Amino acid sequence: MLQRSIVVRLLDDFARRKATKDLGYFLAVTTLENIGEGRVRENTGEVLFPVVFSGITFKIFRGEVLDGTVHKVLKHGVFLKCGPVENIYLTCSKMPDYRYVQAENPVFLSEKNPKIEKDVVVRVIVIGTKWLEAEREFQALVSLEGDFLGPVSCENPLD
Amino acid sequence: MSGEEEENAAELKIGDEFLKAKCLMNCEVAIILHHKYEQLQQTSDDPMNQVSQVFEKSLQYVKRFSRYKNPDAVRQLCVLGNLCPETVEEAIAMVPSIKTRGRAHDDEAIEKMLNDLSLIKKFE
Numbered sequence: 001m002l003q004r005s006i007v008v009r010l011l012d013d014f015a016r017r018k019a020t021k022d023l024g025y026f027l028a029v030t031t032l033e034n035i036g037e038g039r040v041r042e043n044t045g046e047v048l049f050p051v052v053f054s055g056i057t058f059k060i061f062r063g064e065v066l067d068g069t070v071h072k073v074l075k076h077g078v079f080l081k082c083g084p085v086e087n088i089y090l091t092c093s094k095m096p097d098y099r100y101v102q103a104e105n106p107v108f109l110s111e112k113n114p115k116i117e118k119d120v121v122v123r124v125i126v127i128g129t130k131w132l133e134a135e136r137e138f139q140a141l142v143s144l145e146g147d148f149l150g151p152v153s154c155e156n157p158l159d
Numbered sequence: 160m161s162g163e164e165e166e167n168a169a170e171l172k173i174g175d176e177f178l179k180a181k182c183l184m185n186c187e188v189a190i191i192l193h194h195k196y197e198q199l200q201q202t203s204d205d206p207m208n209q210v211s212q213v214f215e216k217s218l219q220y221v222k223r224f225s226r227y228k229n230p231d232a233v234r235q236l237c238v239l240g241n242l243c244p245e246t247v248e249e250a251i252a253m254v255p256s257i258k259t260r261g262r263a264h265d266d267e268a269i270e271k272m273l274n275d276l277s278l279i280k281k282f283e
Contacts, residue, residue: 015211022176027188027217028195056188058217059177063169067224083220084213126168 006035006049014055019138021131024059025084058083060140064126067152068142070118073106078116080124080142087139090124094143114151123152186225186233192218231256240276247273 011029019025036050060066060082068080068088077091092100098108098116107117116122124142131138144150166172183191196210196218203209227233235257244250247269251257257264264272 015214018211018213022174025213025217026211027214028192030191056183056191057180061166061168061173061177063167069223081216081220083217086216129166 003035006051007032010051010053018136019084020136021133024057024138027056027058027084029053029055058085060085060126060129060138062126062128065123065146065149066126067121067123070116070120070122073108073116073118075100075102075106078108078122080122085138085140087137088124088142089140090122090142090144094127094141094145096145098144114153116151120151121153123149125149184225184227184233185221186227186230189218189221189225190230192221236272239272240279243276243280244273245277 010032014026014029017026030053032051032053034052036052038047038049040047066082068082070078071081071086072079075092077089077093077095079086080088080090082088092098092108095108095110095116097110097112099110101107101109105117107115109115114120122144124144125146126140127143128141129138130140166174171178192214195214199209235254238254239250239257242253244253247266250269250273257269
């Protein structure tokens with residue numbers, strides 16, 4: 001009974017924490033290794049149990065190459081999302097050869113490479129990340145300048 | 160960890176926490192998250208309401224970007240990588256399913272797999 005409520009509290013707090021600057025986004029708790037001795041807090045009478053657990057987190061790093069999905073196309077660049085990170089900005093100055101074409105569904109076109117539009121998967125390199133303390137979120141700037149970067153055909157469309 | 164400015168994945172400067180941590184493939188994360196999701200499904204009528212936004216978005220992402228559709232094959236490869244068998248017979252003894260399940264590799268394919276893995280070993 002007690003163990004159950006400690007687990008529930010842990011899962012709850014874990015989900016609520018969302019992310020930290022050092023560890024990145026909190027995806028899931030995998031194992032609860034240890035529940036320590038409970039300590040009563042003097043003022044409130046609450047009991048505090050230290051717990052040791054493992055979990056999966058996701059963090060993006062500068063210099064990393066990753067795949068993202070375009071979710072917004074603007075005149076000066078596009079926003080990608082990559083799992084929990086939704087504000088990944090690819091500016092047009094980092095898209096060599098691409099030019100913006102205004103239309104109902106705006107696109108970036110290139111002579112040599114496939115077009116970049118909404119829902120296209122793009123392989124990019126991260127050139128900078130920023131942690132927003134207030135929102136508990138990461139933002140990233142990415143670029144297409146590098147070998148083998150650009151739109152990729154994904155064999156696994158959303159199932 | 161030494162300041163954000165220092166981080167650079169290209170040089171494997173990713174902070175102590177992540178150097179110590181295990182790196183998972185998207186398909187592995189998909190298996191774990193999907194399992195969690197199924198557990199929730201049993202206890203709740205509306206599981207998507209129970210999970211955090213981070214969980215939901217991550218599950219979608221790893222599902223979409225799982226390059227390996229066959230989780231059996233991935234597990235087999237992980238076990239082989241951990242155990243480092245040297246011969247095909249040894250590999251089959253440790254992971255009998257490579258012969259029987261999933262893609263059911265023939266000896267030549269297993270041999271090639273072991274060669275590929277041993278290359279990684281030597282480069283370290």
